[in-house]
Amino acid sequence: RGHQGVDAELLEDLEEILITADLGMKTTQQLIQSLENRLDKGQLKDSATLRAALKEEIRARLANETALLDTESAKPFVIMVVGVNGVGKTTTIGKLAHQFARQGKKVLVGAGDTFRAAAAEQLEVWAERAGVEVIRQESGADPAAVAFDAIKAARSRAADILLLDTAGRLHTKVNLMEELKKIRRVLEREVPGAPHETLLVVDATTGQNALVQARLFQQAVAVSGLALTKLDGTARGGMLVAIGEELGLPIRYVGIGEGIDDLRPFDAEVFIEALFSQDG
Amino acid sequence: MFDNLTDKLDSVFKKLRGQGRLTEDNIQQSLREVRLVLLEADVNFRVVKDFVANVRERAVGQEVLKSLNPAQQVIKIVRDELGRLMGEGQDNHLDLAARPPVPVMLCGLQGAGKTTSCAKLALKLRREKRNPLLVPADIYRPAAIDQLKTLGKQLDIAVFDSRADVDPVKLCTDARQFAELNGYDTLILDTAGRLHVDQELMAELQRIKQALQPREILLVADAMTGQDAVNVAESFDQQLDITGVILTKLDGDARGGAALSIRAVTGKPIKLVGLGEKLDALETFHGDRMAQRILGM
Ligand SMILES: Nc1nc2c(ncn2[C@@H]2O[C@H](COP(=O)(O)OP(=O)(O)OP(=O)(O)O)[C@@H](O)[C@H]2O)c(=O)[nH]1
Ligand SMILES: Nc1nc2c(ncn2[C@@H]2O[C@H](COP(=O)(O)OP(=O)(O)OP(=O)(O)O)[C@@H](O)[C@H]2O)c(=O)[nH]1
Numbered sequence A: 001r002g003h004q005g006v007d008a009e010l011l012e013d014l015e016e017i018l019i020t021a022d023l024g025m026k027t028t029q030q031l032i033q034s035l036e037n038r039l040d041k042g043q044l045k046d047s048a049t050l051r052a053a054l055k056e057e058i059r060a061r062l063a064n065e066t067a068l069l070d071t072e073s074a075k076p077f078v079i080m081v082v083g084v085n086g087v088g089k090t091t092t093i094g095k096l097a098h099q100f101a102r103q104g105k106k107v108l109v110g111a112g113d114t115f116r117a118a119a120a121e122q123l124e125v126w127a128e129r130a131g132v133e134v135i136r137q138e139s140g141a142d143p144a145a146v147a148f149d150a151i152k153a154a155r156s157r158a159a160d161i162l163l164l165d166t167a168g169r170l171h172t173k174v175n176l177m178e179e180l181k182k183i184r185r186v187l188e189r190e191v192p193g194a195p196h197e198t199l200l201v202v203d204a205t206t207g208q209n210a211l212v213q214a215r216l217f218q219q220a221v222a223v224s225g226l227a228l229t230k231l232d233g234t235a236r237g238g239m240l241v242a243i244g245e246e247l248g249l250p251i252r253y254v255g256i257g258e259g260i261d262d263l264r265p266f267d268a269e270v271f272i273e274a275l276f277s278q279d280g
Numbered sequence B: 001m002f003d004n005l006t007d008k009l010d011s012v013f014k015k016l017r018g019q020g021r022l023t024e025d026n027i028q029q030s031l032r033e034v035r036l037v038l039l040e041a042d043v044n045f046r047v048v049k050d051f052v053a054n055v056r057e058r059a060v061g062q063e064v065l066k067s068l069n070p071a072q073q074v075i076k077i078v079r080d081e082l083g084r085l086m087g088e089g090q091d092n093h094l095d096l097a098a099r100p101p102v103p104v105m106l107c108g109l110q111g112a113g114k115t116t117s118c119a120k121l122a123l124k125l126r127r128e129k130r131n132p133l134l135v136p137a138d139i140y141r142p143a144a145i146d147q148l149k150t151l152g153k154q155l156d157i158a159v160f161d162s163r164a165d166v167d168p169v170k171l172c173t174d175a176r177q178f179a180e181l182n183g184y185d186t187l188i189l190d191t192a193g194r195l196h197v198d199q200e201l202m203a204e205l206q207r208i209k210q211a212l213q214p215r216e217i218l219l220v221a222d223a224m225t226g227q228d229a230v231n232v233a234e235s236f237d238q239q240l241d242i243t244g245v246i247l248t249k250l251d252g253d254a255r256g257g258a259a260l261s262i263r264a265v266t267g268k269p270i271k272l273v274g275l276g277e278k279l280d281a282l283e284t285f286h287g288d289r290m291a292q293r294i295l296g297m
């Protein structure tokens, strides 16, 4: 290519950073291509403007920056939490319950994972820490029935917020995705407009599969927002950029630890800076 | 879906038909495709770089074999190299040849599938006529002990009666004593999920290792892991000298490049793979199948 040697090298370094941060090949190639075009046009004079341009492009791909949930918009405001196995759904619910309760809201959590061993017990521990009530049934019960109980309880007890946990499931398992649709339908039927938020939890250590996950969960249950967990490790969670671009989903929260306070609103600037930081 | 690697390479070599040798130039082009396929499968950047360099070295200047077209020939080299990197021929059996009770420790990041894999492993060992004792040593995650006890009950396999207010090292040594007294021949230690950079918790694993000298220390890793897999595996291996890997959640559609990354940076074999949430969904690892999967073939 026509760029000076230093440019080519710099582009290679940037490509490495993007790939290593899990932005995925498609996004990485698009970003690098766009930088090359702008270099050709002489728009980027030095490495600092190049980097700045790259960050800008990434920024543009992350949709809906202010993505705070307006939980006042409905009562009960119903949040259904979904995602593949082990990403941090139950933990995120615990943290959210705590945050909402601290804001003085009446919160209820529904133990919609009736499959995984001790899933309800795990949620109960979190609920106790957050000081909120759990609606649960026996292990092995129909999760849609738990959803029904939970939303009825939320209404009759005048709860402000209902957080519904669901079992982890791979997006490729058709019957399990059908089960999730059924749970959603129950919520819809019981409270018009519910679920007001369908929160997909994505693990920051996930590679390019995260985009497929988001796509299929969105198709099945109309995901409306994302939570990115485990950002306290060395993974950067770069797949969020592709998810943001393709699906236009807002990122609501990031998980940064296993403690009850380790959940933050998503901050695009912080996220992008971390993609480029050398440590960790 | 994208074209598979064969199609891509075929098109690279279209112009080459009838020529006798793989040239620098078409090798270079085909390796660009190979690189892309591997990166799309989440194989680590550095690992891909080394891999491609090795393949290049082997391919350049080679005669085009009569039996294969150039694309097939490059693919053959790629697969051979991939197989080698994946530990083809390396023994990946669990080594439990020690005086009972033989401790096996599972460790890894949060949510990777350790607790589930402990139960699966116990079932597998019982089927092999061993008498395992499951040991919950995760005192941090809410209901982690409960989870393993529930799984043990489902399988009718004994679970040590751990309590969350006891130090994990003591839990493990107590469990060993219990196993000795009650005739269990294998201890399966379920440790808490932790970050490889969490010094305090990594030190805890080192203390468990010190105290029990596990025959197998298995890193449990999620097949959906991206580029970070190398950091995690390298770090666990450096701190614990792992003996192998269990790769979980391969029942999904992730290409599983993590397998290659982990194998490449640690040199340790992948011993078992998790293929579902059911407790019998644990199988022996096959490098050749994994290579095909990573290549999308
Ligand atoms: N380091 C770290 N660990 C987390 C975070 N969020 C969750 N975890 C841990 O990840 C593991 C899995 O979390 P869960 O909340 O059980 O995940 P889940 O999605 O509900 O799992 P399933 O219900 O089995 O699908 C637990 O050990 C959590 O403590 C986070 O932000 N950072
Ligand atoms: N689909 C699928 N799910 C799996 C597999 N192995 C484990 N899981 C699921 O992954 C989730 C996490 O599994 P756990 O066994 O709790 O993981 P862990 O590593 O013990 O988690 P922590 O103790 O919180 O660190 C659960 O929902 C399991 O059912 C697998 O091979 N395939």
Ligand SMILES: [K+]
Pocket: A086, A087, A203, A205, B110, B111, B112, B222
């Ligand atoms: K994971």
Ligand SMILES: [Mg+2]
Pocket: A089, A090, A091, A113, A119, A165, A166, A167, A168
């Ligand atoms: Mg859960």
Ligand SMILES: [Mg+2]
Pocket: B114, B115, B116, B138, B141, B144, B190, B191, B192, B193
């Ligand atoms: Mg566990």
